[in-house]
C-alpha cells in the first residue's frame with residue numbers, strides 16, 4: 001500500500017495511507033495530488049505539502065472566512081487570493097456579500113479539485129457573485145483599482161508560487177486594495193514549527209496596519225499544532241467587536257458551522273506566551 005509522506009520539514013514528517021489515488025501530476029506551477037484516505041477522506045497536496053482534507057477543512061475555512069466577515073459585519077466585496085480548491089469561496093458566499101473575486105495562479109487546481117474534490121467548492125465557482133481570475137495574486141493586487149472590504153489570502157506556504165504572497169510588497173499592495181475599515185487575513189503557517197514565518201509577517205505587516213496581529217485554530221492535518229492566521233486592519237474596533245454583536249450577526253446569518261462560533265472567534269486571538277515573546281522580540 002502506497003503512502004503520501006509530507007516533505008515540509010526535515011527530521012519530522014507525517015504520512016497518510018493512499019487508499020485510492022484520484023490524480024497525480026505536475027501542473028504548470030506545482031505538483032498536484034488528490035487521493036482518498038480512510039480516516040481523512042479526500043486529501044489534496046501541492047508540492048508535497050498537505051493543502052486540505054475533507055475531514056478537517058471546515059476548521060480552516062470557517063476560521064479564515066467567518067472571523068473577518070463577522071468582525072466586519074457589512075462586507076460587500078471580498079477578495080480571495082489562492083483558494084483554488086473552492087472551499088474558502090464556498091464559506092464566504094454563505095454571507096450576503098455582493099461579489100467575491102477569487103485570484104488563483106493555477107487553473108489546473110480549480111479544474112482538478114472541482115472533479116476530484118467536489119464537496120470543497122460545492123458549486124461555489126458557478127455562483128453568480130463569483131468573479132474568477134487566473135493570475136498571480138501579487139500581480140493582481142499591484143495592478144487592480146478595485147477596493148475590497150475583506151481580503152483573504154488562502155495561499156500555499158512561502159515556497160514556490162506562494163512565496164510572493166508573504167512579501168513586503170504583497171502587504172503594501174493588499175493594504176492599498178482595502179476599502180476604509182477593511183480587513184486582511186492570511187494563512188500564516190504552524191507557529192510551533194514556523195515561528196520565524198510568523199515573526200517575518202508581523203514585521204512586514206506592522207508598518208501598514210494600525211492593528212496587526214494573529215489568531216489561531218487547530219487544523220489536525222497541518223502538522224505541528226495550531227495554525228496561525230494573520231490579521232491586519234486600521235479599525236481597531238473590529239477585533240473588539242462585542243459578543244452580543246457577534247452573536248447577533250451569527251444568528252442573523254443563520255450559517256450552520258462546525259468549528260466557528262462567537263466564543264471561539266473571540267478566544268482565537270488569545271496567543272500563547274511563546275508567540276507573544278517572539279512578537280515582542282524578547283525571545
Ligand code: SAM
Nearest residue numbers: 082083084104105106109136137155156161162
Ligand atoms: N489551505 C491551504 C494552506 O493553508 O496551505 C491552502 C489551500 S489552496 C489549495 C492554496 C492555493 O494557493 C493553491 O491553489 C495555489 O495554486 C495558490 N497559489 C499559490 N501561489 C499563488 C499566487 N502567487 N497567486 C495566486 N494563487 C497562488
